[in-house]
Amino acid sequence: MSEKILEQAKMLKEYLNCSCQFFPPMQDDKLLLKAYQQAQEEGKKEGFIPVLVAVSECLLETLIMNVEDCDEGTQNKEEVTGYRQRMLTVSLKEGKEVLDARISDLKDEMGEYWEEVLGEIQEEAEDSSEQQAGFEGYWDYSIRQTHPVLLAQIPVQNPWEVFAYLPFGGWNECPDTEELMSVAKYWFNQYGAVPALLSSDVLEFTLPAPITKEQAKQVALEQYGFCADIVDQGTQTISKLENILCQSKIWFFWWD
Secondary structure (H helix, E strand, C coil): CCHHHHHHHHHHHHHHCCCEEEECCCCCCHHHHHHHHHHHHHHHHHCCEEEEEECCHHHHHHHHHCCCCCCCCCCCHHHHHHHHHHHHHCCCCCHHHHHHHHHHHHHHHHCCHHHHHHHHHHCCCCCCCCCCCCCCCCEECCCCEECCEEEEEECCCCHHHHHHHCCCCCCCCCCCHHHHHHHHHHHHHHHCCEEEEECCCEEEEECCCCCCHHHHHHHHHHHHHHCCHHHHHHHCCHHHHHHHHCCCCEEEEECC
């Protein structure tokens, strides 16, 4: 493992300023999953939310740049702390309203093509056992091993508040920090979804159980508004996404 990766991990730890466990690249993620599950149980007792954070220079730069008044490529602990405090006390919009607005914008952007998207939503879900069985965001499939990962104990009470510590959005079509917090709060209250993994361009939630078929019809549309790339460059159809959601305890989002 290179000195550059170790330095990035060190800087990310300093930025997070919370308890973190470092995991080097590995070909099997069983150790990562076991550690995450243990941290979930500990977090309930000790008052933190565990998040798997894939170490990368790009992610670190985004986190720093999203903190107001921080210069690109620098870390100012006082400004980072102030940003977190502001985000933890901000009056959030209703998550459903945020998603509805994003869906409306997407509809306007697509024009006539939107009717085809609606048709896909109304189709009967494909008869398939496809599901997302594990986390995807920390894998480097080009070399068949995980990226280096920090298991961070984010010191917040509520799952949606982790984005005050990990403000990775606000670029391209990825929601900004307040939108991420609003939507995550809504999805937690509705379905028990908890942010679990973050990389420079991937966000994954974990759920206590898959949602129902009926719920999946609405959630698939919400997720399309939240992250169109998971359909446009992923499942290709929303009906296929519905089917995956009915069988998966992990929700995957990726922004190009």
